[in-house]
Amino acid sequence: MNKKIALSALTTAVLMAMGSAHAADDNATSLAEAFTKGKATVDLNLRYENVSQDNALKDADGLTLRTRLSFATADYYGLSAVVGFEDSRNVAGVDDYNDAIGNNPEYSVIADPNVTELDQAYLQYQYQGFKGRVGRQVIALGNQRFVGHVGWRQDRQTFDAVTMQYAFNDAFKVDYGYIYKRNRIFAEVKDVDSKDHIFNASYKLGFGTVTGYGYLLEVDQDASNALDTYGVNFTGSTELADTKLLYKIEYATQESSTADTKFDADYLALEAGAVLFGVTAKVGYENLGSDDGQYGFSTPLATLHKFNGWSDQFLATPKEGLVDIYASVGGKAFGGSWGLAYHKFDADQSSATVDDLGSEVNVSYVMPIKKHYKVGVKYAAYSAGDADAGKVDTDKVWLWGSAKF
Template sequence: MTVSKFPKILGALLLGACSSVALQAAAQESENATLVDALKSGEVGLNLRYRVEVVDQDILVDDTVDQYDMEEEAVASTLRTRLNWRSGSYRGFTGFLEMDDVTAIGNDSYNSTTNGNIDRPVVVDPEGTEINQAYIRYSGGNSIITAGRQRINLDGQRFVGGVGWRQNEQTYDGVRYQYGSADSFQLDYSYVYNVNRIFGEDSAGSDMGGDIQLLHAIYPVAENHKISAFVYNLDLEDLTDNASRTYGVDYKGKFGPIKANLSYAHQSDIGDNQYDYSANYYLAELGADLGPVAAKLGYEVLGSDNDVGFKTPLATLHKFQGFTDKFLGTPADGVEDLYVGGSMKVAGGKLGLTYHNFEAAEGSVSYGDEWNLSYGHKITDDISALVKYATYRADEYSTDTDKLWIMVTANF
C-alpha cells in the first residue's frame, strides 16, 4: 500500500515549531544563568532493581524443538543498575544521560535470547551495558521539545510504551514535540527513526528502524471526561511484517463512583509489509470502588483479517492480557480478553487479583485462562518490594505456564 503524504506534512510542521521555539529561547536568556552553572547544578540518580523470575512451562513439542533436550523450568536472577545525570536549566534547555547495566547473579539458567541457553524457557532480561537515554530538552511556555534517545509512553502504553517491566527498557531515537497542559488541550507528536528494543545490543533484533510517526492529542471535554485521538504510522525498514498505520480514539470518564474507559482503533498494512490486512481493536472497561476493593471489569479485542492479527509492536505488552505474556504477538485469529479483578490495601501494601479468559476473535476457539496475583509494599521512601504470581492454563493455545517474580527496587 502507498504511504500518504500525511507524515511528511507533520514533519514539516514539527520543524517549523522547533525553529520558532528555538528563536524564543534565544530571546529569553537569563542575565545570571550560565552554561557552566547549569552543568554544575546537575543531579545524579542511582536506581537498583534486583529480580528473580521463575518459570515453569510445559513444552510445546514440534519440529522446531524436538532436536533439543528441552527443560521446563527457568530461573533468572538479575540486577539492573541504572545511573543517570540531569543538568540544570540554561535558557530553557536541559540535558539528560542515562546508563543501564543488567547482570545475571548466580547461574543464568534461563534463555535471555542472547546467552545461548535455548533449552530453557525465555526470560527476556539479557546481560549488557548500554545508553538507555541521552537527550537535550527545551521547555518554554506550553511547549516541550526533546531530541535524542528518550522514553515515550502514550496513554496507557497499549500501543506505544517503554516496556518498563523488563530489565532492559525500550527507548526511542528521534524528536518529540509536546504542547499543552494536563487541564487543557494537549498535542504530542514524535518522529522516530529507531526503536531500541528490550533484547539488548548483542541481539540481532535489538533495533527496529524506519520512518515512525506518532501523533496523539487529548481534549478534556468536561470535568472528569477526556477524549484522545491518535495516529501511529510505522513504516518500518526492519521487521517489515509489523509495518502498519493505526488510528483511533479513546475515552476516559467518571460517573460518580464509576470509571469508564472506551477505546477503538483501526489498523492496516503499509510500506513493505507483505501482508494485506485491515483489523480493528476494541476496549470497554469499567471500574468502581466497592468498599475497600477497587474492582474492574473489562473486555478487550484485538481483531484479525486475512489470518493476520492486530499488531502492537511498540506496546508495553506485559501490562495487558496476563502476566505470563502468552500473547506478545497477536494470534492469526486475533484474541478476545474478558477480565475481572480488583485490588485493596493489605498490611501497608497493595494486593491485586485478576482473572482472564482468552478466546479467538475469529471463530470459536478457546485459548485458555489465567490468574494473576500481586502484592507490592513500600518499605521506605527509597526502597520497595513486589511479589507477583501468574498461572496460565491452556485450552487450544500455547501450553500451561506458571511464573513467579520477587523484586526489590531502591532509588538513591
C-alpha cells in the same frame, strides 16, 4: 517526513522559542550552573524469576540486577539534557534461562539478557506550552497500549526519536514523534531501524479525557511494509456518593501492508469499574481483531506485559485474533498494595481447531519501605486452551527488591 526534515523542524521551533525566552528571562541559570545544579539518580532493581512450562523445555531460573545511572541538567533558557546508562547482570550464577537472544535455548524464556548500554541521551527544549526532545528517550503514551517503555523488563525499551508536544492549555495538548530506531528489550541484538510517525491529541473534559491518535509504523528495510493504526479513546471517572465510578471505551482500525499482502483488523476495548472503601474492582473486554483468521491486530511498540496476562502468552496476537474478558480487584493491606486478576482468552475468528485460547490468574503484592525502597512478589498461572493454539500451561513467579536515590 524523513529524519533530516524532522530534526530541522524541531531545531527551527527551538530557535524561534529561544529568541522569545531570552527576551523575557534575564535571570536564567548560567550554563555552568545548569550542570552544577543538575540531578543524578541511581535506580536499582534485583529480581528473581522462575518459569515452569508443560513442555520439553527445562524450568528457568534467573536472578538479575538492573542498575540505571542517569544525570539531568538544570534548565538553561529552556534547554536541558539527560544522559543515562543501564546495566543488567546475572547475580550469584543464577542464570539457567533462555535470554531470548540465543543463550541457553533448552530452557524457558526469561527476557533479561546481560547488557550494558546507553539508556537515554537527549536534548530538550521547553518554553511555555512547547516541549521538544532530540535523541534517545522514553516514550510512553496514554496507558502504553500502543507506545510504551516495557519497564517491567530489566532492559527497558527506548526510542531514538524527535518528539514535540504542545499544550494549548490545561485541557488540550498534541504530541508528534518521529522514531528512527526502536531500542528493544533484548540488549542491542534485536533493535530495529524504523521510520515511525506517532500522532496523539487529547482533550480533558470534566468527566474524562478523549484522545485521538495515529501510529504510522514502518521498519526501515528494503522491502515495502507499513502498519497504520488510527483510533480514539475515552477514559474517565466520576463520583457517586461514596463511590468513584471508572469507565473506558476505545476503538482503533489497523491496516498492515507489504508489496504482496494487505490485512485489516479492528480493536475494541471496554472497561468499567468502581472504587469503594479503598478497593478497586474492574471488569473489561478487549478484542484484538482478526482479518478472516489470517492476521491479528498488532501493537509492536506497546508495553505488552501490562495487557492480556502477566505470563506474556500473547506478546504477538494470534492470526485468529484475541478476545480477553477479564476481571480484577485490588487495594491496600499491611502497608502495601495487592492485586488479583482473572483473564479468559478466546479467538476473535475461530477456526475448526482454534477457539479456546486458555485462561490466566494473576496475583501481586508490592510494599514500599520508607522513601527509597520497595519489595514485591508476583505470580501468573496460565492454563492452555485448544492444543492447536500452540500454548502450554505456564507458571511464572517473581520476587524483587528495588531502590532509587
